[in-house]
Amino acid sequence: MKNVLLLGLACLFLTNQTLEAQKKNKKKKSQQETTAPAKKPKNGIKSYTEVITKDAKTDDGIFKVHQVNDAYFYEIPFTNLNQDMLWVSRIAQIPNGLGGGYVNAGSKTNEQVVHWERFQNKILLKIKSYVNVAEEGKAIRNSVKVNNYEPILYAFDIKTFSKDSTAAVIDVTKFFTSDVPAISGLSARLRKTYKVKKLDGDRSFINSVKSFPKNIEVKQDFTYVASEPPTEGRAETISLQMNQSMILLPEKPMQPRIYDPRVGFFTVSQYDFGSKELKADYKTYIRRWRLEPKDPEAYARGELVEPIKPIVYYLDPGTPEELQKYIKQGIEDWQKPFETAGFKNAIIAKDAPTPEEDPDFSPEDIRYSVVRYVASTTRNAVGPSVSDPRSGEIIESDIIWYHNHLRSYRNRYLLETAAANPSARTLDTPADEIGEMMRMFIAHEVGHALGFPHNMAASYAYPVDSLRNGAFTQKNGIAASIMDYARYNYVAQPGDENIRFIRQMGPYDHYATNWGYRYLPEASSPAEEVPTLDQWILAKANDPVYKFGRQSSRFDPQSQTECIGDDPVLASTYGLKNLKYVAEHLPEWTSDQTNDYTDLEELYGELLGVYSRFTGHVTTTIGGVFENLKKPNQEGVVYSAVPKTQQQEAMRWLHKNVFNTPDWLLIKDALPNIDHAGYFETLRSVQARQLNALLSFDRLGRLIDNEEKGGYTAYDMLKELRAGLFTEAAQGKNVSLYRRNLQRSYVDRMQYLMTEEDKGYNYSRSGFESKLVYNINTSDVRALVRGELETLKRQLNAVKNNGSTLSRYHYKDLIARIDKLLAVD
Structure with missing residues (x-):
């Protein structure tokens, strides 16, 4: 038991x-x-619910965008892989002073075509170029591809797949919070200027990500550590907000229109390696909006038809109330030229929607074109646009107006028109006239955004004396196009009646709009459009009203910035008459009214600038070459020298109005109140500007060309210039202070021609190919300069002991300078 x-x-x-x-x-x-660690998922790819948790906030659009706490994920459908998308980087908010005043909220910092591509378990964001192309199906397309390998902007790990396995999910947080140069708001130049050290990750973050049916908009707040920031130097910080727009480009590009240099358009270009030519065919297309009629049959009958998708511009919510109507008018002034092309209501101005009306509206959203009003002291405005590089189709544009630019317009209005225009004789320009200036300036910038560059020949279309005719100017304005730099009528004289002083739209604007935008459905390819387009040009070829002139005012008197009328000598004669009247009354209209010299000082400085422009228009005539763009089936040549008699007249004019001391510029009631000294240098600098322009390598080269043509030669010009500059030596007169300065400037410039090499200019913009570069040492330049200096030395030796003490000192000094220059080592 x-x-x-x-x-x-x-x-x-x-x-x-x-x-x-x-x-x-x-x-x-x-x-x-x-507590044991979870097993790693196969290939690092987790289940959908592990990545996109129940706490995710999802925005559905072209891609689904998920926010999980502070992380952002793109859910990219496989159907969107390898599709062309336009990526545009803009500054959304900016610190004061960044970029010296020419960078602002809305400034585009980069534009590139990208596509998303899968490689194993990664999604690659690649930059795509359309510089080199070949048609689908041609063998050479393979060679184009392998010789133009696309750079990878970023590589993303696939985190998971969508529940139905039709999309890949990637984490974009690191990409949008890193300092990626291709989408940055700070260029290498700005980084160097402000001594930027790094991006501060603790003060940088994603502000928002919004997905729409065809685009995604991302706002990033970035803070950089910088030793010398533009403002708040002790903080050593630059903070700005970027907006990244990614928009799906049309699957079928718009049919391009082939560029013709006889009609002005901005362009996109490609090298077509599939061409039948014995080389890669360089193709250039115009940049324009896609306008297609809602009713093609009515359009074909010649009726005005609304486009399927009109061009819409929104006003910046920060636009001053008193200017809004003028900005809208400037936008919609282009409706009439579009009617010439067959479209009604093709371009529309709208107020920006309120947050209640559209909480997603943003001026940086690439779906919207906006007239941005920038609170900046910069005096400027621009009209950039974003386009599809495959076809030239403009996708979006922003007009940027800087607040202080209105002051520039007021000042120019006073200086250039007040002699004949009593309402301009004030610092308080009437509001309706300021509004009209704003309207026309916006119309000019909208023209750029529609694809039109400057047409500098439009102001040469009208005879100078017609600009003094009230009926003519009221009907035709002062230039044949709003796209010229012809802001004001400075030709009209006191007593001329009913004059229009402010520019307006012209006949060329209607012609160019029709040429670029008229819908041609019968043409199935760009090449098939060319015969029709060519006929339209030939029909207007002999009418200067429809001439396009590139911005090449270095050599063509027809295409000069700020010039009006078909005779620069006569126009500048009228302009100087008016400017002398203004100079005489400038204190009366400024400091006498304000009891302050600030405006007088500002306007006096700008008056010197106006004087330089008027005289520079005449300088261009000397060594000038007319450029009349044409094809071989048109009569005449493209380039022809300005007639000798006109060049000689221009030289006489310069001696009379520039080199013979223009002492009226030394306003006795102004200078003693705005500067303590330096009047002699003020005058010398405006004279030397035209003197140096005459004695430039490229002008001398063009004049040398004329020797065998019987035209005005380099020898003729140099001889007449020297004779006019040294009349005192020839006539036995004393030399005044201002003439002594001018004569020394002449010898200094001759030294430049004897000793410097012409390095030329690197123009990167179409229309600026005007610099002549040649071998200076083997040309006649040095021989001509040496000969002129030796002749001048003999002339000075004959009078060096005559005249006043200062004149004798001056002559002996010039002789010593010439001896040193001509001495043989």
Whole structure:
């Protein structure tokens, strides 16, 4: 019995031990299950719910965008892979002074075509170029591809796949919070200027990501550590907000229109390696909006038809109330030229929607074109646009107006028109006239955004004296196009009546709009459009009103910035008459009214600039070459020198109005109140500007060309210039202070021609190919300069002991300078 009891107790003990061990093992196993690291998913790809958790906030659009806490994910459908998308980087908010005033909220910092591509378990964001192309299906397309390998902007790991396995999910957080140069708001130049050290990750973050049916908009707040920031220097910080727009480009590009240099358009270009030519065919297309008629049959009958998608511009919500109507008018002034092309209501101005009307509206959103009003002291405005490089189709544009630019317009209005225009003789320009200036300036910038560059020949279309005719100017304005730099009528004289002083739209604007935008459905390719387009040009070819002139005012008197009328000498004669009247009354209209010299000082400085422009228009005539763009089936040549008699007249004019001291510029009631000294240098600098322009390598090269043509030659010009500059030596007269300065400037410039090499200019913009570069040492330049200096030395030696003490000192100094220059080492 005792043994049985002991056995029972032992079994009970063992049973308890077993049960306790089982409990401990179960508890241990449970702890292991909750604390042991999870097994890594195959290939690093997790389940959808592990990545896009129940806490995710999802925005559905072209891609689904998920926000999980501070992380952002793109869910990219496989159907969107390898599709062309336009990526545009803009500054959304900017610190004061960044970029010296020419960078602002809305400034585009980069524009590139990208596409998303899968490689194994990664999604690659690649930059795509359309510089080199070949038609699909041609063998050479393979060669184009392998010789134009696309750079990878970023590589993303695939985190998971969508529940239906039709899309890949990637984490874009690091990409949008890193300092990626291709989408940055700070260029290498700005980084160097402000000594930027790095992006501060703790102060940089994603502000918002919004997905729409065809685009995604991302706002990033970036803070950089910088030793010399533009403002708040002690903070050593630059903060700005960027907006990244990614928009799906049309699957089928718009049919391009082939560029013709006889009609002005901005362009996109490609090298077509699939061409039948014996080389890569360089193709250039115009940049324009896609306008297609809602009713093609009515359009074909010649009726005005609304476009399927009109061009819409929104006003910046920060636009001053008093200017809004003028900005809208400037935008919609282009409706009439579009009617010439067959479209009604083709361009529309709208107020920006309120947050209640559209909480997603943003001026940086690439779906919207906006007239941005920038609170900046910069005096400028621009009209950039974003286009599809495959076809030239303009996708979006922003007009940027800087607040202080209105002051520039007021000042120019006073200086250039006040002699004949009493309402301009004030610092308080009437509001309706300021509004009209704003309207026309916006129309000019909208023209750029529609694809039109400057047409500098439009102001040469009208005879100078017609600009003094009230009926003519009211009907035709002062230039044949709003795209010229012809802001004001400075030709009209006191007593001329009913004059229009402010520019307006012209006949060329209608012609160019029709040429670029008229819908031609019967043409199935760009090449098939050319015969029709060519006929339209030929029909207007001999009418200067429809001439396009590139911005090449270095050599063509027809295409000069700020010039009006078809005779620069006559126009500048009228302009100087007016400017002398303004100079005489400038204190009366400024400081006498304000009891302050600030405006007088500002306007005096700008008056010198106006004087330089008027005289520079005449300088261009000397060594000038007319450029009349044409094809071989048109009569005449493209380039022809300005007639000798006109160049000689221009030289006489310069001696009379520039080199013979223009002492009327030294306004006796102004200078003693705005500067303590330096009047002689003020005058010398405006004279030397035209002197140096005459004595330039490229002008001398063009004049040398004329020797065999019987035209005005470099020898003729140099001889007449020297004779006019040194009349005192020829006539035995004393030399005044201002003439002494001018004569020394002449010898200095001749030294430049003798010793410097012409390095030329690197123009990167179409229409600026006007610099002549040639071998100076083997040309006649140095021989001509040496000959003129030796002739001048003989002339000065004959009079060096005559005249006043200062005149004798001056002559001996010039002789010493020439001797040193001509000395043989």
